[in-house]
Amino acid sequence: MKHWKKILFWGLAISLGLVISLAPMPVKATSSNQKLFKIQASRFAFSPAVLAVNPGDQVTIELVSQDVVHGLSIDGYDLHLVADPGQTASMTFTAGQAGSYTLRCSETCGAMHPFMVGKLQVGGNDLLWRAAGLALLAVIAGVWWKRV
Amino acid sequence: MFAPGESRLNLARLRVLDKLIKSRWPLLLARSITLAGFVFTILVGLLGSPVGSHNFAIIFVWIAWWTALKLFFIPLGGRSWCSVCPLPMPGEWLQNGSLLTKAQKSIGLGMRWPRRLRGNWLASGLFLLIGIFSALTLTDARLTAWILLGLLGTAMLLSLIFERRAFCSYVCPIGGFTGIYAKTAPLEVRVIDSDICKSHAEKTCYTHCPWGVYPLAMRDSSQCGLCMECLRVCTYDNISLNLRPFGSDLGQTNSITRLDETLLALVMLSSALSFSAVFIGPWGWLKSAAYDVGSTAWWAYTGAYLALSLLVLPGLYTLAVWWSQKTGQAKAPFKRLLADYSQALLPLGLFTWIAFTIDFAFPKFSYVLQVLSDPFGWGWNLVGTSGVSLPSALLGAAPVLQVGAVVVGLFWSANLSQRLVAKQVQPARARRAILPLAGFSLLFSLTMLLLLLG
Numbered sequence: 174m175k176h177w178k179k180i181l182f183w184g185l186a187i188s189l190g191l192v193i194s195l196a197p198m199p200v201k202a203t204s205s206n207q208k209l210f211k212i213q214a215s216r217f218a219f220s221p222a223v224l225a226v227n228p229g230d231q232v233t234i235e236l237v238s239q240d241v242v243h244g245l246s247i248d249g250y251d252l253h254l255v256a257d258p259g260q261t262a263s264m265t266f267t268a269g270q271a272g273s274y275t276l277r278c279s280e281t282c283g284a285m286h287p288f289m290v291g292k293l294q295v296g297g298n299d300l301l302w303r304a305a306g307l308a309l310l311a312v313i314a315g316v317w318w319k320r321v
Numbered sequence: 322m323f324a325p326g327e328s329r330l331n332l333a334r335l336r337v338l339d340k341l342i343k344s345r346w347p348l349l350l351a352r353s354i355t356l357a358g359f360v361f362t363i364l365v366g367l368l369g370s371p372v373g374s375h376n377f378a379i380i381f382v383w384i385a386w387w388t389a390l391k392l393f394f395i396p397l398g399g400r401s402w403c404s405v406c407p408l409p410m411p412g413e414w415l416q417n418g419s420l421l422t423k424a425q426k427s428i429g430l431g432m433r434w435p436r437r438l439r440g441n442w443l444a445s446g447l448f449l450l451i452g453i454f455s456a457l458t459l460t461d462a463r464l465t466a467w468i469l470l471g472l473l474g475t476a477m478l479l480s481l482i483f484e485r486r487a488f489c490s491y492v493c494p495i496g497g498f499t500g501i502y503a504k505t506a507p508l509e510v511r512v513i514d515s516d517i518c519k520s521h522a523e524k525t526c527y528t529h530c531p532w533g534v535y536p537l538a539m540r541d542s543s544q545c546g547l548c549m550e551c552l553r554v555c556t557y558d559n560i561s562l563n564l565r566p567f568g569s570d571l572g573q574t575n576s577i578t579r580l581d582e583t584l585l586a587l588v589m590l591s592s593a594l595s596f597s598a599v600f601i602g603p604w605g606w607l608k609s610a611a612y613d614v615g616s617t618a619w620w621a622y623t624g625a626y627l628a629l630s631l632l633v634l635p636g637l638y639t640l641a642v643w644w645s646q647k648t649g650q651a652k653a654p655f656k657r658l659l660a661d662y663s664q665a666l667l668p669l670g671l672f673t674w675i676a677f678t679i680d681f682a683f684p685k686f687s688y689v690l691q692v693l694s695d696p697f698g699w700g701w702n703l704v705g706t707s708g709v710s711l712p713s714a715l716l717g718a719a720p721v722l723q724v725g726a727v728v729v730g731l732f733w734s735a736n737l738s739q740r741l742v743a744k745q746v747q748p749a750r751a752r753r754a755i756l757p758l759a760g761f762s763l764l765f766s767l768t769m770l771l772l773l774l775g
Contacts, residue, residue, distance in 0.1 A: 217612070218605015248684070249717045256604040273720065273774060276603075285612055287374050287685055291603045301774040304724040305767060311728045312763045315735025315754050317644065 186314045193306040198299050200271075205229040208268075212236050212291075214243035216283065219276060219291035226268045228296050232319060235263040247293055255280055271296030282285030331513075331561040333552055342549045342562065345421045348404065356407035359469065361696075366466025370698025376462035377696035380688045382469070383459045390499070391674050394679070399503030403496060403546040408472055409489050412480025413531060423529070429481040434491055440581030444497025445588045447704040449630060451494055451755050452592050453623050456599060485533045489546060496588050500543040501582050502671045504570035504664070509563045510545050510644045512536045517559045526551035526560060536560055541570035543582075568733065571664045572740045578656050584665035587638060590765060591630035593677050597772040601680050606763035638663070639765075641757040649746035649754025658745065662758055665737040669762050672730025672771050676723040680773060683719050687711045729767050734762045 206232050213220045214237065226232050236245050238256040245254040248267075256262040276291035334339050341347050358375040358381075366378030373379040393404040418424035451458060451468075456462055477581035489496045512518050518526075518537040527535040529550050537549050552560045599611045610618035644661050645651070651658060663685070687710040692698070701707065738758040740749070746754045 215606040216343045216605065219603070220605070222603035227417075236569055259420060272717075274717075275684070281374055284373055285456065285608050286458075287688070289605070290601070298774065300724065301770065304727070304770045304774060307626055307724065307728045308731055308763060308766050308770065311732040312735045312759050315732040315737075316739050316759055318732075318736050319409070319739070 179290060181319065183312075186310065189310055190307060191294070193303055198297065198302070200296070201227075203227045204230065207231045207233070209233045213239055214245070214278065214282075214289075215239035217285040217289045219245075219278075219289070220317070222291040223294060224274075224276070224292070226269060228271050230267050230268045230270055231265060232293075233265040234293045235261050237261045241282050242280050243282050245287075246277050246279040248275045248277070250274065253279055267275060268293075268295045273298055273300060308317075329509075329511075329561075329563040329565045331563055331603050333560075338562075342552055345553065348548065349421060351405045352407065352410055354570060355405050355409055359407040359473075359489045360371065360537045363466045363469050366462040366469070367695050368697065369462060372698060373460040374688055375692070375698030377692040377698075378462045378465050379460065380685070380692045382465055384682050384685050384687050388678055390495075391678040394692075395499055395502050396506060396671065396675070398506070398547070399506030399542050400499050400546050400641065401508065402674055403489060403499060403739050404522060404548050404604040404730070406416070406489075408476045408493065409480065409486055410487070411473065413486065415477065416480045416485075431484045432482055432545075434483050434487045434581075440491070440579065441456055441497045441501070441585040442581050443492050445581070447492065447494035447517075448497060448585075448588055448592065449627065452595060452626060452630075454614065455596060455613055456608065459600075460612070468680035479550050485580075485642055485725045486531050486546070490532060495740045495741070497585055498670075500591075501585055501667055503542045503545070504748050505568045506542065506567075507567050507667055509542050509565050509569065510536060510547060510549070511539070511561055511563055513559045513561050515559050521557065525554040525556060531553045540573075540575070540577075540595075543570075562706055568668065568737070569590075571667065571737055574653075574661050575657075576743070578654075578660045580660055583638075583660050583666075585635045586663050586670055590628050590666060590673065591626070591634045594765075594768060594772065595626050595629060596681075597677050597769065601677070602772060628755065632694060634765075638761055641761040644757035645742065648757070649750045651742075651745040651754065652711070653745055661745075662738065662741055664741060664764065665734045665758060668731050668733035668737065669765065672726045672733070675730075676769065676773060678725040679719050679722050681725065684711075724770070731762055731766045733757045738762070 183231055192196065206227070208224075208226050210221065210224050210232070213226075214235060224232070224234075236243065236252065236254050236256040238258050238260065241258060243256050245256075246252060249272075250266060252264060252266055254264050255261050272295055274293040274295065278286055278289035280286075282289065333342055362378045362381055365376060369376045369378065390402055390411075414420055416427055416429050418427050452462075458468060471703060472493070475492065479488040479492065515537055518524075524535065527533075530536075531548055531550060532546050534544050538722065547562075552562065599607055606618070607622070610622040611617070613619050639659065641660055643655070645662070646655060646658055653661070687715055690706040690709040694703045694705060695701040739755050742754045742758065743751050745771075
């Protein structure tokens with residue numbers, strides 16, 4: 174009997190986990206827009222550091238370096254931008270799948286260069302909500318496991 | 322190989338491993354290689370490029386070694402890194418007067434470590450010190466080299482004053498957290514038949530143990546450096562190297578109240594939050610504050626980090642334990658509960674650090690390949706990898722892996738809380754008594770997820 178309870182417990186926990194991880198989230202109907210961001214890069218920081226767009230948006234980034242040479246690349250996108258001090262460099266791309274993508278400085282710019290990051294948020298931050306749901310499920314399952 | 326009724330596999334029964342363990346030469350070889358790497362790292366740190374991302378010392382210590390420690394050595398081997406760590410070697414050789422075994426006459430005073438300084442208090446303090454200067458340490462190759470030299474010198478000095486591995490047991494900031502997280506790992510050294518040990522007057526395992534651990538009295542793996550010396554010297558072949566279920570040391574009520582371990586577990590949690598905000602977050606002002614040592618902003622950062630580590634998290638945890646004791650009417654003393662329940666912070670902390678390390682190290686692996694070709698940052702291209710960079714598409718998997726790590730750690734922590742509470746309170750009250758502890762773990766994990774993914 175206990176064996177079957179364990180199977181039921183894990184079956185239920187894994188099913189709920191899959192639902193939380195994979196269930197489609199409500200998507201706001203939006204038309205593709207053009208978005209322009211003027212990013213100032215200086216001493217370990219992009220400003221603004223978070224760019225919010227929707228999937229399908231035409232995104233133009235103008236990178237202005239205020240001190241030394243800075244670069245900009247985006248995880249998951251094959252893009253690369255370099256801005257000399259005082260100069261503006263720009264690029265345009267189409268925002269793809271919803272998600273959160275890290276912006277990184279791609280030119281060695283100083284001691285904290287490897288940690289100079291920002292974020293491109295395409296659509297809602299579904300992963301964070303799903304992760305919060307999974308965390309709640311993990312706590313409940315952890316407390317209940319071995320009680321069954 | 323499996324003892325009857327035991328879920329343990331004695332790896333020392335495997336012939337190849339037994340030969341490797343019983344001879345002292347393989348370990349000496351491995352330790353010599355790590356010592357050579359250590360000396361090379363110090364030299365490169367002092368002589369190479371001052372730009373951290375182009376210097377072998379920074380990339381190998383803080384990216385390659387740190388990642389290996391957090392993703393491989395600790396989760397799978399507990400204190401396995403300690404068995405090959407180069408830091409205590411020169412001091413230990415001096416202390417022993419020999420490379421392989423103890424000479425008749427050892428060098429040094431051989432004093433006992435002061436009772437008041439026992440435990441993880443010093444290790445917690447040193448880890449906080451590293452945390453305060455983390456932005457500088459992780460980016461300045463010269464400073465990294467001097468820290469490594471300082472640790473080597475301290476270990477050597479302590480070996481000449483105190484007996485055995487005093488530095489590793491009580492001072493090393495890495496050894497401290499490696500020790501507490503070793504309780505979660507699936508590897509242990511244990512006595513096979515305790516009756517044989519009780520009747521063995523010479524206690525060769527204890528007299529030869531560099532760590533001063535008596536295997537029969539070992540309550541967990543936190544102080545065992547897996548050097549295997551006890552397996553070599555046991556005249557009855559009565560000690561095993563076991564593969565065991567994960568977390569076998571956890572979930573017990575202890576006879577000793579170890580608040581030093583509780584504090585270290587909380588310091589590790591607060592440091593994971595703080596490092597995530599500084600190194601992974603998009604806040605340039607915070608990076609500057611952590612980096613500009615001595616500035617007003619740096620003092621504010623230091624104050625906030627210390628407050629989080631010594632007041633906020635310990636305060637919230639204490640509140641959770643107090644609430645749990647009140648609702649569950651646990652009879653054990655409050656201090657004992659603080660110590661016992663903090664075992665649940667270990668899987669939480671370990672998996673949080675794994676999640677942090679994934680984001681911290683994955684995008685920077687291309688630097689590892691680059692410094693292999695150009696360790697000094699002088700423009701060399703020794704093995705043709707100086708210009709290599711990882712495809713950015715590979716980095717897309719990191720957030721999913723991080724969520725997985727946090728969720729596994731949280732499940733384990735909540736489950737452990739449930740088992741620990743069940744030992745202290747009546748079953749009817751157990752469910753309510755778990756809630757504050759599970760709530761603490763959930764709140765911490767949600768904050769970490771927000772920093773990693775928000």
